[in-house]
Amino acid sequence: MNSLEGVTRGQQNQALGMTTIAFTACFAVWTIFSIIGISIKQELGLSETEFGLLVATPVLTGSISRVFLGILTEQYGGRLIFPIQMLTTAFATVLLSQANTYPLFLLAALGVGLAGGSFIIGVAYVSRWYEAKNQGTALGIFGAGNVGAAVTNFGAPFLVVAFGWQQTALIYAAVLTVLAILFWIFAKDDPALVERRKTGAKPVSALMQLEPLRDPRVWRFATYYFFVFGAFVALASWLPRYYVGAYGLELQTAGMLAAAYSLPGSVFRALGGWMSDKYGARAVMYLTFIVSLICLFILSYPATHYIVDGIQGPIEFSLATSVPVFAVLTIALGFVMSLGKAAVYKHIPVYYPHHVGGVGGLVGMIGGLGGFVLPISFGIVNDLTGIWTSCFMLMFVLVAVSLVWMHVAIRRQEHRKFPALAGETSLSDLPSSPIPASAQR
Numbered sequence: 001m002n003s004l005e006g007v008t009r010g011q012q013n014q015a016l017g018m019t020t021i022a023f024t025a026c027f028a029v030w031t032i033f034s035i036i037g038i039s040i041k042q043e044l045g046l047s048e049t050e051f052g053l054l055v056a057t058p059v060l061t062g063s064i065s066r067v068f069l070g071i072l073t074e075q076y077g078g079r080l081i082f083p084i085q086m087l088t089t090a091f092a093t094v095l096l097s098q099a100n101t102y103p104l105f106l107l108a109a110l111g112v113g114l115a116g117g118s119f120i121i122g123v124a125y126v127s128r129w130y131e132a133k134n135q136g137t138a139l140g141i142f143g144a145g146n147v148g149a150a151v152t153n154f155g156a157p158f159l160v161v162a163f164g165w166q167q168t169a170l171i172y173a174a175v176l177t178v179l180a181i182l183f184w185i186f187a188k189d190d191p192a193l194v195e196r197r198k199t200g201a202k203p204v205s206a207l208m209q210l211e212p213l214r215d216p217r218v219w220r221f222a223t224y225y226f227f228v229f230g231a232f233v234a235l236a237s238w239l240p241r242y243y244v245g246a247y248g249l250e251l252q253t254a255g256m257l258a259a260a261y262s263l264p265g266s267v268f269r270a271l272g273g274w275m276s277d278k279y280g281a282r283a284v285m286y287l288t289f290i291v292s293l294i295c296l297f298i299l300s301y302p303a304t305h306y307i308v309d310g311i312q313g314p315i316e317f318s319l320a321t322s323v324p325v326f327a328v329l330t331i332a333l334g335f336v337m338s339l340g341k342a343a344v345y346k347h348i349p350v351y352y353p354h355h356v357g358g359v360g361g362l363v364g365m366i367g368g369l370g371g372f373v374l375p376i377s378f379g380i381v382n383d384l385t386g387i388w389t390s391c392f393m394l395m396f397v398l399v400a401v402s403l404v405w406m407h408v409a410i411r412r413q414e415h416r417k418f419p420a421l422a423g424e425t426s427l428s429d430l431p432s433s434p435i436p437a438s439a440q441r
Helices: 009-030 033-044 048-076 078-096 102-127 132-163 165-186 191-199 216-247 251-262 269-279 281-300 323-351 356-385 390-417
Strands: 304-310 313-319
Touching: 009 048, 009 078, 009 102, 009 132, 009 165, 033 048, 033 102, 033 132, 033 165, 033 216, 033 251, 048 078, 048 102, 048 216, 048 356, 078 102, 078 165, 102 132, 102 356, 132 165, 132 216, 132 251, 132 269, 132 323, 216 251, 216 281, 216 323, 216 356, 216 390, 251 323, 269 281, 269 323, 281 323, 281 390, 323 356, 356 390
Parallel strands: none
Antiparallel strands: 304 313
16 A cells, blocks of 8 residues: 555645754754854864864764664654754753863764754655655755755854854754754654554664665765765855955854855755756756866965066966855855755665665765865865865865766766667666656656
């Protein structure tokens, strides 16, 4: 029996809407250090590397927690796991407001990082409400909850100026607590969980959910997500500091410009889901990587002053990226990254319909680790090179390697499986096991 029989459009919209709102709030909390971290840096006199570690620490917990939170959601349902995760994060955020030393801030940041685990809870929950042909669009809309980073970058600076960073943390904790209670009251158990209870079937064991992780394709998707999501989170957290340090802007202005990057990097994820449903995830990934390379190449170029020996004497001129041009390039970068995030997760419920939690958790964990590793790396390369644009140089190399690796892998797969059709069939969008024709896109 199809678990989606009898499910109405209204029930689907309610599940998607509530989950997206909850995820938006969690993502806002997850990136809170991008703003309050600047105040903490000034209070404690942190180096760039120490600041990078502070910003990245919540991402570590949010990444690792995705594996077990995904498995728990598959077994017990999102209606139970989501409120528990939000309440736990709210408690950690309250503790954050009481920290006064760098080790305590790092410890509190580990707890706050549980907010990032909300993503896989939502993916496993939302995917159960939709048939395969519409899952890309639905998960794209849900993934637009990444806009929480823009909410923090835009709103938190004003809260910090008005109330201080401690009160800002408490406000975030209060909002998360209220949403957890509302989700528990109004959300419904997903159709698959309800069907399983009716039939008395046992949930897939944790070991069985991890079985697909032996498929190399899973790790390829995870590598793509390391950039499209991990780098997005890293840059969303790093940009306020970049604007303040590289351009000397005020915190409020820096926050708004960082929000301008985060906003398209979030809301257009729904468009990426629709494009993946219609044109295939492979085409969307190529678009993402190629446009990202162009943007990052320009962003990587440091402000430079030239002296050229001319015919009539030295000629001096400078090349530098102005704030408006820089902002436009980051917005374009955020836009294509949002498309790529949706394209990666389009595959998971189609390829692995019974292992969404385990596979999605691993992919999300690897992607989230990008959000942990990259801010630290940004701080290290800043300290080592003394060049502000070094963070974009690092990202350029990452995208170049990912693009080449993806293209080579796809071509090898095509030649190996269908030599006569090599170059004509998009095998990257075909699952390794049979699925309904409607899902083969």
